[in-house]
Amino acid sequence: MVALHHRDGHHGWDRRLPPVTEIVSGDEVELVLADCFDGQLEPDARPEDVADLDLDRANPLTGPIRIAGAQPGDVVAIEVLEVAPAAFGWTALIPGFGLLADDFPAPHVVASRIGAETTAFGAVAHLPTRPFLGTVGLAPGEDGPLSVIPPRRVGGNLDSREVRPGATLLLPVEAEGGLLSVGDAHATQGDGEVCGTAVETAATAHLRIHVWHDLHLDAPEIDLPATSGRPRGPRHLTTGVGPDLYEGARAATRAMIDHLMARHGLAPEDAYALCSVAAHLRILEVVDAPNWVVGLDLDTSVLV
Amino acid sequence: MVALHHRDGHHGWDRRLPPVTEIVSGDEVELVLADCFDGQLEPDARPEDVADLDLDRANPLTGPIRIAGAQPGDVVAIEVLEVAPAAFGWTALIPGFGLLADDFPAPHVVASRIGAETTAFGAVAHLPTRPFLGTVGLAPGEDGPLSVIPPRRVGGNLDSREVRPGATLLLPVEAEGGLLSVGDAHATQGDGEVCGTAVETAATAHLRIHVWHDLHLDAPEIDLPATSGRPRGPRHLTTGVGPDLYEGARAATRAMIDHLMARHGLAPEDAYALCSVAAHLRILEVVDAPNWVVGLDLDTSVLV
Secondary structure: OEEEEEEEEEEEEEOOOOOOOOOOOOOOEEEEEEOOOOOOOOOOOOHHHHHHHOHHOOOOOOEEEOOOOOOOOEEEEEEEEEEEOOOEEEEEEOOOOOOOOOOOOOOEEEEEEEEEEEEOOOEEEEEEOOOEEEEEEEEEOOOOEOOOOEEEEOOOOOOOOOOOOOOOOOOOOOOOOOOEEEEEEEEOOOEEOOOOOEEOEEEEEEEEEEEEEEOOOOOEEEEEOOOOOOOOOOOOEEEEEEEOOOOOOOOHHHHHHHHHHHHHHHHHHHHHHHHHHHHHEEEOOOOOOOOOEEEEEEEEHHHO | OEEEEOEEEEOOEEEOOOOOEEEEEOOOEEEEEOOOOOOOOOOOOOHHHOOOOOOHHOOEEEEEEEEOOOOOOOEEEEEEEEEEEEEEEEEEEEOOOOOOOOOOOOHHHHHHEEOOEEEEEEEOEEEEOOOOEEEEEOOOOOOOOEEOOOOOEEEEOOOOOOOOOOOOEEEEEOOOOOOEEEEEEOOOOOOEOOOOOOOOOEEEEEEEEEEEOOOOOOOOEEOOOOOOOOOOOEEEEEEEEEEOOOHHHHHHHHHHHHHHHOOOOHHHHHHHHHHHHOOEEEEEEEOOOOOEEEEEEEEEHOOO
């Protein structure tokens, strides 16, 4: 198995960056990930430390990983086998960033202690620990350097809490070899990530990578496994990535209709009606300007 | 207990409509509700029947119910005790209506057989039966007649699937006496109601109504009870109602911060950060033009 450290990494996206390794479809990788602040915050961090953050070091990524045979128009499927967070995490209000940036001009930080089951969010809350990867992306098809903050149709900083162990993230390829990079682990997060940060933490991630030549996507999609609870699944999520939530909802719905037609043989009218009665529109992130992520989430076990 | 039939009802909102009954805070009501098509579709409905629908008869409401002592600035709390749907329901693609109206110009209909546990959605899917009330509203403060289609800050056609048995819907009062009307039951629906209709059905609803003089809200909120599953709750939902999803997300987040400060004593910065790590932005409906409903959903059992 290929093991990579964030020393083997980069800031921002650029398809011209030399790959740090090359794998073939079916390979597994183990990645050591820095947190989104690149280690600049300590467990006793104070608001002044947030004000002093060097944001040019935000979201350091481990990679790029070249995947042999991945061509523009293919899909890279990233199966998340494990995300093991560190013992500490931070949630920061960063001036100028977040859904209510105008209401909260001052820096603030809440440090969390991350346990296997529960994360102590300051002295405020006890949250179920539910780790996932905030940034999993392929290199965009245009030359960089491009900002790491907005997610794109090739993924990236999706900040979508379903990119978690058990999930398979499907990303359309734009650059020769895909050029996968990963970072920005979160110990937990709500849909929307409204203040702009989750419980940000360093982590180790274990992934299995496949190339699919027979599927073509306009945006990221996520397959989620069956569970014992509700929704019992398996589930399929489509997404719309862009600067307008309404258009994102439309794109995600169109993608789900396409999925239901291609994979389950539904007529388009029935697929659209089924989305209305059984699928759920979620605002997965609304802070990574200028692109938000809307998801449409369907438990496909309802299908006859 | 007051019992009302949809014969005692109206189309559209108007605070000048005479109340069909008057209750006091703490009273229970039992309401017989027509479906949103006012009984125009039969179990064997065909697309032509959808094309022939008289849409002036859409969303007939049972009411208005005057609530003694409810004054502008108060809150009416509607506790949903039971929603018993009929045996049949319909999901229609209505030309010109829905998130993808331009992609689907032709009428279409899927008839469902509604069972206690499962709803057979045509021959397409078996859905968990999860009945709720699509329209629960107070009279707007301006003179009508006003369209029943868009929800407003006083509620109305919220089409939000959490207005279900066990929930308490909180609505700000604009008109003297509140003037509550109810209709548009759904056997089940996804967040968004993307095609514009749910599994639309007639129903009987059993509600308990209170007036709260000591709470002031800008928009509807929903309290949900604890359950044995995840999220375990109790949960609180705030909403943003309006024509822009981004502004709706901001309004819902501000309302949750206010709730966490007022009810749980959190500092505003901690409340905002908690929303980011634990609360979920949901698009509850995106079809009742011109107003969409964004919800922010927090399991308050996480609070220390």
